[in-house]
Amino acid sequence: YSKASQIIKFAGVSPYKHQSSQYEAQHTAITKKGSRYLRKTLYQVILPVIRYNPVFNEYYHLKLSQGKGHRCAQGHCVRK
Structure with a gap:
Protein backbone atom coordinates (compact mmCIF):
# COMPACT_ATOMS: atom_id res chain seq x y z
CA TYR A 1 0.00 0.00 0.00
CA SER A 2 1.30 3.44 -0.89
CA LYS A 3 -0.72 5.34 1.77
CA ALA A 4 -1.64 4.68 5.39
CA SER A 5 -5.27 5.50 4.57
CA GLN A 6 -5.39 2.48 2.25
CA ILE A 7 -4.35 0.15 5.07
CA ILE A 8 -6.91 1.75 7.40
CA LYS A 9 -9.60 1.21 4.79
CA PHE A 10 -8.50 -2.40 4.21
CA ALA A 11 -8.71 -3.09 7.95
CA GLY A 12 -12.19 -1.53 8.09
CA VAL A 13 -11.38 0.96 10.86
CA SER A 14 -11.96 4.14 8.88
CA PRO A 15 -14.75 6.43 10.12
CA TYR A 16 -18.07 6.07 8.32
CA LYS A 17 -19.23 9.18 6.45
CA HIS A 18 -22.96 9.85 6.57
CA GLN A 19 -24.28 12.88 4.77
CA SER A 20 -27.43 13.82 2.97
CA SER A 21 -27.85 17.09 1.13
CA GLN A 22 -26.82 19.69 3.72
CA ASN A 53 4.40 2.79 24.62
CA PRO A 54 4.56 6.35 26.03
CA VAL A 55 3.60 7.99 22.71
CA PHE A 56 0.41 5.94 22.33
CA ASN A 57 -0.35 6.24 26.05
CA GLU A 58 -0.19 10.03 25.81
CA TYR A 59 -2.34 10.05 22.65
CA TYR A 60 -4.90 7.72 24.29
CA HIS A 61 -5.19 9.93 27.37
CA LEU A 62 -5.44 13.02 25.16
CA LYS A 63 -8.49 11.51 23.44
CA LEU A 64 -10.01 10.56 26.81
CA SER A 65 -9.51 14.14 28.04
CA GLN A 66 -11.32 15.39 24.92
CA GLY A 67 -14.41 13.49 26.06
CA LYS A 68 -14.01 10.37 23.91
CA GLY A 69 -14.98 6.99 25.31
CA HIS A 70 -12.59 4.08 25.86
CA ARG A 71 -13.44 2.29 22.60
CA CYS A 72 -13.38 5.50 20.60
CA ALA A 73 -9.96 6.44 21.99
CA GLN A 74 -8.79 2.91 21.21
CA GLY A 75 -9.97 3.33 17.62
CA HIS A 76 -8.02 6.57 17.29
CA CYS A 77 -4.90 4.78 18.48
CA VAL A 78 -5.47 1.93 16.01
CA ARG A 79 -5.71 4.43 13.14
CA LYS A 80 -2.61 6.28 14.36
Missing part, protein backbone atom coordinates in the same frame (compact mmCIF):
# COMPACT_ATOMS: atom_id res chain seq x y z
CA TYR A 23 -26.75 17.27 6.69
CA GLU A 24 -23.50 15.63 7.80
CA ALA A 25 -23.49 13.35 10.84
CA GLN A 26 -21.07 14.29 13.60
CA HIS A 27 -20.85 10.94 15.40
CA THR A 28 -20.55 7.79 13.29
CA ALA A 29 -19.17 4.28 13.73
CA ILE A 30 -16.34 2.60 11.81
CA THR A 31 -17.07 1.13 8.38
CA LYS A 32 -16.29 -2.57 9.11
CA LYS A 33 -15.97 -3.19 5.36
CA GLY A 34 -12.45 -4.59 5.52
CA SER A 35 -10.75 -7.66 6.88
CA ARG A 36 -12.44 -8.63 10.14
CA TYR A 37 -9.40 -10.69 11.14
CA LEU A 38 -7.03 -7.75 10.72
CA ARG A 39 -9.44 -5.44 12.56
CA LYS A 40 -9.75 -7.86 15.50
CA THR A 41 -5.97 -8.32 15.66
CA LEU A 42 -5.36 -4.56 15.65
CA TYR A 43 -7.82 -4.02 18.51
CA GLN A 44 -6.19 -6.84 20.52
CA VAL A 45 -2.67 -5.55 19.90
CA ILE A 46 -3.44 -1.91 20.71
CA LEU A 47 -4.12 -2.60 24.43
CA PRO A 48 -0.51 -3.50 25.38
CA VAL A 49 0.78 -0.84 22.96
CA ILE A 50 -1.22 1.83 24.81
CA ARG A 51 -0.03 0.51 28.15
CA TYR A 52 3.71 0.26 27.39
